[in-house]
Amino acid sequence: MTQQYITRLGIAEDSEIVTRVARAIVKDSLVTARFGSDLFFISCEKLAGVSFYYALARELGVSVEGDALASIANHLMRNRPTLLVLDHLDEVWETPAVSWDKVNEVNGLLSRLANIPSLSLIVTCKKFENIWSVEWSNSGNMDPDSYEA
Numbered sequence: 001m002t003q004q005y006i007t008r009l010g011i012a013e014d015s016e017i018v019t020r021v022a023r024a025i026v027k028d029s030l031v032t033a034r035f036g037s038d039l040f041f042i043s044c045e046k047l048a049g050v051s052f053y054y055a056l057a058r059e060l061g062v063s064v065e066g067d068a069l070a071s072i073a074n075h076l077m078r079n080r081p082t083l084l085v086l087d088h089l090d091e092v093w094e095t096p097a098v099s100w101d102k103v104n105e106v107n108g109l110l111s112r113l114a115n116i117p118s119l120s121l122i123v124t125c126k127k128f129e130n131i132w133s134v135e136w137s138n139s140g141n142m143d144p145d146s147y148e149a
Contacts, residue, residue, distance in 0.1 A: 018124035022085050025122065031083065035120075038082040045091045052092055052105050073112050076119050083120045084113070090125035 025031055026041050040060055047055040053068035062075040076082055093102035113121055 019087055022087055022122055022124050026083065026085060035081055035083045038078075038080050040083065041085045041087065043087050044089045045087075048091045048094070052102060053109065056109070069109060069112060072109070073116065076113065077116050079118050081118055081120070082116075083122070085122040085124075087124050089123050 022041070026039055032039065042056065042059045047059070051068075053072065054064060057064045057068050057072050057075075060072060060075060062071050064071045076084070089106060092106055093099045110121075110123075113119055
């Protein structure tokens with residue numbers, strides 16, 4: 001019997017602990033054994049202020065011909081277990097005020113990615129109030145004193 005792991009984990013906190021937790025997850029030996037070269041950790045801070053889909057495609061090594069979102073989704077639908085970590089995703093739309101066009105762009109991406117069975121997705125950001133397109137696993141509050149990274 002084949003096990004399928006579908007993970008949608010959102011981690012929200014105002015400190016850098018979210019990045020440390022996400023990095024600890026991707027460095028875990030069980031995680032690296034499961035995902036191998038199909039493990040992507042993307043810092044979204046450097047994607048702010050640019051075309052999000054095209055910048056993300058570039059970070060994933062996806063060549064885009066036409067629809068960038070479709071190219072990203074097709075690349076990730078290879079039926080191989082894949083882990084995508086989008087660190088500080090809120091940086092994409094906070095440039096410096098909330099850009100609702102970017103919020104909608106991010107939600108479009110997340111709703112598309114959430115339907116890929118072989119994709120595990122971890123998102124870190126300060127708040128999830130602008131991400132409504134995905135049902136997240138509840139990580140609860142993270143106490144920096146209770147976790148060693």
